[in-house]
Amino acid sequence: MTYEIERPSPCLVRLKAAIPAAEAERVRRQVTREFAESTALPGFRRGKAPMPLVAKRFAQEIKSETEERLLRAVWDEAVATEKLQVAGPLGVVEARWQDGGGFAFTGEFEVYPQVTLPPVSGFAPPEFAIEPSEEEVEAFLKGLAERQASWQGVEDGRAEDGMLVEAEVEGEFPQGGGDPFREELAVFRLGSGEVYPEIEEAVRGLGIGGEAVARRDVTRQGEEGTVPVEYKLRIKGLRRKVVPDVDDALAAQMGVEGGLEGLRKKAREVLRQAKKRERFKALREALVKYLGGEQPLPLPKRVVEEETRKAAVRYAESLHRQGVNVEELNWQELAPKLEASVAERLREELLLDHLANQLGVAVSDEDVDAVVRREARERGVPFAELKGNLAKSGGLAKIRGILRRERAVAQVLEPLLGEG
Amino acid sequence: MKDPREIIVRPLITEKTSALQEQANVLCFEVAPEANKIEIRQAVERLFGVKVVSVQVVNMRGKLRRYGRFSGFRPDWRKAYVRLAPGEKAPEFFEKV
Numbered sequence: 001m002t003y004e005i006e007r008p009s010p011c012l013v014r015l016k017a018a019i020p021a022a023e024a025e026r027v028r029r030q031v032t033r034e035f036a037e038s039t040a041l042p043g044f045r046r047g048k049a050p051m052p053l054v055a056k057r058f059a060q061e062i063k064s065e066t067e068e069r070l071l072r073a074v075w076d077e078a079v080a081t082e083k084l085q086v087a088g089p090l091g092v093v094e095a096r097w098q099d100g101g102g103f104a105f106t107g108e109f110e111v112y113p114q115v116t117l118p119p120v121s122g123f124a125p126p127e128f129a130i131e132p133s134e135e136e137v138e139a140f141l142k143g144l145a146e147r148q149a150s151w152q153g154v155e156d157g158r159a160e161d162g163m164l165v166e167a168e169v170e171g172e173f174p175q176g177g178g179d180p181f182r183e184e185l186a187v188f189r190l191g192s193g194e195v196y197p198e199i200e201e202a203v204r205g206l207g208i209g210g211e212a213v214a215r216r217d218v219t220r221q222g223e224e225g226t227v228p229v230e231y232k233l234r235i236k237g238l239r240r241k242v243v244p245d246v247d248d249a250l251a252a253q254m255g256v257e258g259g260l261e262g263l264r265k266k267a268r269e270v271l272r273q274a275k276k277r278e279r280f281k282a283l284r285e286a287l288v289k290y291l292g293g294e295q296p297l298p299l300p301k302r303v304v305e306e307e308t309r310k311a312a313v314r315y316a317e318s319l320h321r322q323g324v325n326v327e328e329l330n331w332q333e334l335a336p337k338l339e340a341s342v343a344e345r346l347r348e349e350l351l352l353d354h355l356a357n358q359l360g361v362a363v364s365d366e367d368v369d370a371v372v373r374r375e376a377r378e379r380g381v382p383f384a385e386l387k388g389n390l391a392k393s394g395g396l397a398k399i400r401g402i403l404r405r406e407r408a409v410a411q412v413l414e415p416l417l418g419e420g
Numbered sequence: 421m422k423d424p425r426e427i428i429v430r431p432l433i434t435e436k437t438s439a440l441q442e443q444a445n446v447l448c449f450e451v452a453p454e455a456n457k458i459e460i461r462q463a464v465e466r467l468f469g470v471k472v473v474s475v476q477v478v479n480m481r482g483k484l485r486r487y488g489r490f491s492g493f494r495p496d497w498r499k500a501y502v503r504l505a506p507g508e509k510a511p512e513f514f515e516k517v
Contacts, residue, residue: 043432043435044434044435044438045435048435050438052512053433
């Protein structure tokens with residue numbers, strides 16, 4: 001059999017093939033024989049019906065099966081010979097039986113692009129300082145102190161921005177349109193926008209026991225126009241945030257030995273670890289960018305579409321779990337963004353897969369099992385059940401792929417990171 | 421003379437008749453119950469354009485059929501074995517199967 005390959009685009013292959021009559025006849029006979037062996041016709045025991053009878057009785061089925069086998073044979077040969085990485089099924093554009101009994105067809109299928117990676121030795125990692133500056137340490141300690149802050153009651157003071165206000169609220173609709181309501185203890189932080197500005201304005205400057213009235217026109221849900229609401233407020237308590245000083249006492253409160261210096265040391269170490277993670281992430285991004293070169297890698301359209309669809313489903317499910325009505329989302333607007341992020345992920349995977357191939361990175365079944373075992377423990381499900389489900393859904397192959405890629409990245413980056 | 425298509429009802433194609441055809445050049449038909457050997461020979465010769473050497477007929481009893489509490493018989497029918505002259509090519513029936 002002879003075939004021709006055309007590449008209309010980097011990810012699309014057009015396959016034209018002509019199968020000689022003798023080969024087509026051989027396959028047709030084989031198919032007919034298999035039909036004859038497996039079918040039971042009236043008057044004949046299974047497998048005893050004569051071939052001509054079977055050939056006429058199942059003419060259409062035999063023809064389809066023969067065509068499929070011929071297509072598959074040529075396709076497999078072309079893929080193996082040309083070393084193509086198939087990304088989608090073969091779509092038949094044209095297929096016809098020739099007068100002499102030969103079979104010819106034209107089909108198209110998508111492939112992953114051919115990737116030629118630049119030498120890894122040429123990768124120059126960007127500079128990334130992991131030693132935190134004094135300002136960063138101070139900011140970290142300040143944040144730490146903020147988190148240790150307490151709210152202390154204010155007996156004589158007046159409500160001002162930043163204070164926590166505890167108030168009794170009574171609301172009514174002077175012109176009708178709603179039932180009066182009452183809240184025994186409403187707590188809000190003044191100046192933070194947690195309540196209406198009219199309420200904040202009314203409360204500001206009041207002491208404990210002080211009363212005020214705030215008015216606001218509100219829109220009732222599902223109705224047009226507004227109705228005025230009158231809020232009667234009575235201050236029941238005021239609290240001021242007290243942030244502890246960054247000193248030995250704070251260190252002791254945090255359970256750190258060595259006083260303030262010990263706390264500083266600890267903060268520096270935490271920041272250094274965070275920066276190391278950031279550095280690895282930045283270097284990984286730089287490596288992928290370097291491997292990808294200047295031009296964005298072309299991707300098979302159908303794969304991107306399918307992956308985008310899956311990503312959209314996952315996103316919708318996660319939003320639904322959070323109680324968001326997914327039908328109200330503008331999917332038309334969201335789709336291009338989703339597609340761009342999927343394409344970026346696919347490009348990264350493709351490049352890193354090639355890198356792993358180039359480096360000869362291997363992942364054993366035990367490595368995959370270890371990941372599945374850890375996941376099973378976290379989810380609280382039996383290991384065998386999770387592994388079985390993953391095997392069915394292709395999850396094991398995905399885990400293996402992720403491990404391979406991450407090992408390839410680590411293999412390149414770890415020598416560059418040195419002891420840091 | 422009767423219409424040959426009224427005499428020959430259908431060819432019988434089974435494992436047994438296929439073997440007979442291959443080994444002895446004998447065709448097998450369901451024929452009209454009132455048809456005689458001469459009519460069968462003439463009908464086959466006219467329908468398929470072949471030379472017939474001999475005809476053997478068998479009267480087949482209808483099988484017992486039971487539908488719950490009711491039982492009855494399928495109609496009786498007549499089968500003919502038609503031997504073709506040596507060298508005659510048997511007609512292709514398979515399209516009608």
